[in-house]
Amino acid sequence: MRTIRLNKPSPYQFWDDRRGKLSSSKGGWKAGVDVWSHGYSIMNELVGNISYMQMVILNATGRLVEKKLADWFEACFICLSWPDSRIWCNHVGALMGNTRSSVVAGTVAGALASESRMYGGNYTSLAGVKFITDALRLINEGLTIEDIINRCAFKNDRPLVVGYVRPVNGNDERIQPMKKLTARLGFHEGPHMKLANQISEYLYEKYGEGMNILGFIAAFAADNDIAAEELYYIRPVIVASGVTACYLDTLSKQPDSYLPIRCDDIDYIGQNDRSIDF
Amino acid sequence: MKFNNKFTTKIWKEIPSDQNPYVPKATRLYGYDTFELLKKKSFIDVIFLLMLGDLPTKHQTFLLEKLMIFLLNPGPRDVACRAGMTAGISKSLSTNLLPIGLMAAGGKVGGGAEVEEAMQFLIKHHNECPEKTSDHYLNQVEENEGQTRIAPGFGKYYGSLDILAMRFAELLMANNPTQDGYIKWAHHFVEQSSEYDYGWLKTGISAAVFLDLNIRPREGSGLYQLLVAPGILAHAMEQTHHPITAMPFVSDEDYTIE
Numbered sequence: 001m002r003t004i005r006l007n008k009p010s011p012y013q014f015w016d017d018r019r020g021k022l023s024s025s026k027g028g029w030k031a032g033v034d035v036w037s038h039g040y041s042i043m044n045e046l047v048g049n050i051s052y053m054q055m056v057i058l059n060a061t062g063r064l065v066e067k068k069l070a071d072w073f074e075a076c077f078i079c080l081s082w083p084d085s086r087i088w089c090n091h092v093g094a095l096m097g098n099t100r101s102s103v104v105a106g107t108v109a110g111a112l113a114s115e116s117r118m119y120g121g122n123y124t125s126l127a128g129v130k131f132i133t134d135a136l137r138l139i140n141e142g143l144t145i146e147d148i149i150n151r152c153a154f155k156n157d158r159p160l161v162v163g164y165v166r167p168v169n170g171n172d173e174r175i176q177p178m179k180k181l182t183a184r185l186g187f188h189e190g191p192h193m194k195l196a197n198q199i200s201e202y203l204y205e206k207y208g209e210g211m212n213i214l215g216f217i218a219a220f221a222a223d224n225d226i227a228a229e230e231l232y233y234i235r236p237v238i239v240a241s242g243v244t245a246c247y248l249d250t251l252s253k254q255p256d257s258y259l260p261i262r263c264d265d266i267d268y269i270g271q272n273d274r275s276i277d278f
Numbered sequence: 279m280k281f282n283n284k285f286t287t288k289i290w291k292e293i294p295s296d297q298n299p300y301v302p303k304a305t306r307l308y309g310y311d312t313f314e315l316l317k318k319k320s321f322i323d324v325i326f327l328l329m330l331g332d333l334p335t336k337h338q339t340f341l342l343e344k345l346m347i348f349l350l351n352p353g354p355r356d357v358a359c360r361a362g363m364t365a366g367i368s369k370s371l372s373t374n375l376l377p378i379g380l381m382a383a384g385g386k387v388g389g390g391a392e393v394e395e396a397m398q399f400l401i402k403h404h405n406e407c408p409e410k411t412s413d414h415y416l417n418q419v420e421e422n423e424g425q426t427r428i429a430p431g432f433g434k435y436y437g438s439l440d441i442l443a444m445r446f447a448e449l450l451m452a453n454n455p456t457q458d459g460y461i462k463w464a465h466h467f468v469e470q471s472s473e474y475d476y477g478w479l480k481t482g483i484s485a486a487v488f489l490d491l492n493i494r495p496r497e498g499s500g501l502y503q504l505l506v507a508p509g510i511l512a513h514a515m516e517q518t519h520h521p522i523t524a525m526p527f528v529s530d531e532d533y534t535i536e
Binding site for chain 1 (some may be wrong): 282285286287291292293299302310311314318319331333371373381423424434436437438475526530534535
């Protein structure tokens, strides 16, 4: 067994050293004096000088980014904050307004629902950035887009490519406004975004499905030195505002009036009726 | 994508009353009338039915019941209880406390996510020789400060063997008629590694029990959260009756900004 021998008097010294004490590399509060985040005085340097989204990114990554990058992310938050309760995370919020749970419970429950392997763009952002960075590396090694797509898993003869399909509709209306904003803020199209556009065109021609907002954000992040994990940390509650709206929609209506379900609206496909015989 | 018009389930049937299609006059769980279950079966039997689709054998009831008692109260040092207690003492809404604790009980270290990974680990290796597998993982481990695992569900607890998890596993082994089950395989895996203080953890023994009950890994993660829920609830609610000063608050002197 390979072990790093540690000079410690007991197996629990590590925990004894930490009892009743805290140390943080992120920041902290000195009561009545100030609060710090990653070396910045929040009260003397940040309040009034940076945007809320710059603060979100600072807390998530430790980096105080330019305002234009924070503005770009703020637009992403807007793109994922829809007041339409058919979307799964919003649906959870609506159900909680329907049953008169609290607005906080409804909103965070919706945010939890969006931590999905399929949509929502927070958990999936990890896979999205990995896909486009791997794809660019493979292209540079001489592979074609077709080769890369063929390496992906397929379901019903269609490739499962994170960031390039949508559960409901193949045309993502968020891409064009985000492209316009990206140009207006002065960001140039980097190699990941160029490749993402080419992959999108290939998939659209062959399968009728192009890039979705996750693919767009992942390519932008990769071009702007934002790691997959950082992207995940920036956006855990990216859908929250839309969930709140859906919660409030049902809160304003009669309890238990949201999409009522009759007993026979459930399709039971289980065991036949049976009795307990032991 | 094409979406279904209806929900589909193998678990639950509701028979509508003659007067109102929204009001059921009877319900059936995997085919059994709920009122017949209510009269003839225990809570453990019915929760087994709910999770697995059939009523349990005596040994299955024994295994699930023992695990439920073992996990019932993680205690106030446990992170999930502490999360609930912290929200309780600071007077969050009472309905928030259990969900807060349950989220903390879902972690990859000591929580539901670790149970799921431990189940996948056991499924992957249980056809191999447990001693050889143990040797392989022991050779790979780099002992570090903090909580150390040799595999999900197996490792050191605060630098030592988890005595209670080991005792619980021994109790199950003494009452285990299954010759080739996951508990038995992991028992041999641990026999070797425990010489180096890497033993059963609560998540590991939960994973082995779930697998011997034919519960699948994804279901196992959530069932673990469910089984620790009573203790989270009790400890969190207890704190709501105390003033906010009744739990420690680290002083400025003991808080270091690195």
